[in-house]
Amino acid sequence: MDELLYFFSKTQPRRPTVVRQVLSNKRTVSNLFWGMRYGIIDWLAVCPRFERAKFDGEIKELIRRGRLIETGDREVLLTETGVKQCTAFESQHYRIKKPAIFGALKTQLWQELLRLLVQVISEASYHNRRYFVVASSFQAQTIIKRWYKENRQYDLGRVLGEQLLLFLENVDRQHADIFMQLFSGHDVIAKTIEQVAADTNYSACDVQFLWEDLSASLAAFLYNGSSIFKSLVAPLMASSRLSKSAAATYGLYESGLPLSTIKTKRRLKESTVIEHLLEAAIFVPTFDFKRLLSVKDYYVLRQLFQGNIDNWSYKKLESVEPTVSFAKFRLYQIEQTRLNADNISD
DSSP states (O other), X not given: OGXXXXXXXXXXXXXXXXXXXXXXXXXXXXXXXXXXXXXXXXXXXXXXXXXXXXXXXXXXHHHHTTSEEEEETTEEEEOHHHHHHHHHHHHHSOOXXXXXXXXXXXXXXXXXXXXXXXXXXXXXXXXOOOOOOOSOOHHHHHHHHHHHHHHTTSOHHHHHHHHHHHHHTTSOHHHHHHHHTTOOBXXXXXXXXXXXXHTSSSOHHHHHHHHHHHHHHHHHHHHTSOSTTHHHHGGGXXXXXXXXXXXXXXXXHHTTOOHHHHHHHHTOOHHHHHHHHHXXXXXXXXXXXXXXXXXXXXXXXXXXXXSOGGGOOHHXXXXXXXXXXXXXXXXXXXXXXXXXXXXXXO
């Protein structure tokens, strides 16, 4: 429960609903924008199966214990007690270090493939064909069988060992030991999360987070490398943080096509095209804001809005210059957030 304190601030009121929806990969433009404003956008999709009732119950309990305080408009702040508890919790528990990978990787399938890969190669190294395969889906088994058949001419045991050693060189020794205990191999049965936790100072939840974090990091390591394992990871790793539909729309936009043509080509409503471009504005570092914001738009927006972007209101703009759309207002907020990224509240 206390791990949720990481996602709140003592100075910036934040809506728990946004935090939950970012963690569970609910990709509305509003959630993505506020996830960006809260500085938690890298945590998108880290907990895709987070149950709403469980999350809401934990937030209520944190409020009851005085670690969060409600500030109105369904927002909360970290209290001094909450800040101290967050610091204490972080010193005793494992925290995911590379959350951004989760949003690009098919994590569940990769975890199945990784466990199978290590077991199959380990057993093959001892020329053993009679063993119980670790629990895995038919899809994962099919992928591994095909990949193994295509690559069995290589010395897979040696290459996998080399890649694991290179990867684990930059991992804390205790964390590396825990990670490797979760694999089965020749004459080795993987320990359960609970068994590993019982042998360490970590909780079962910590060990689960460590497994998910290091397995995702290993996927990124292999994907960015040149070993034979790259071909196994590549189909599971998205080349962009955009959703597939938004990426298709942005590709046409980047080629220089006007919105009217994009709408026709993609058979989408104009509002959907705009949502896709707002998503691109959040995730694409080279996004060209000036194609959608005119000189007049910039003049009006700069005259009306300064200071904390969280407090800007479209109603203020609408009352002065209703011809400037909400989409342009949001686009300007995104641009200014990116230009002032260091000023996002902690």
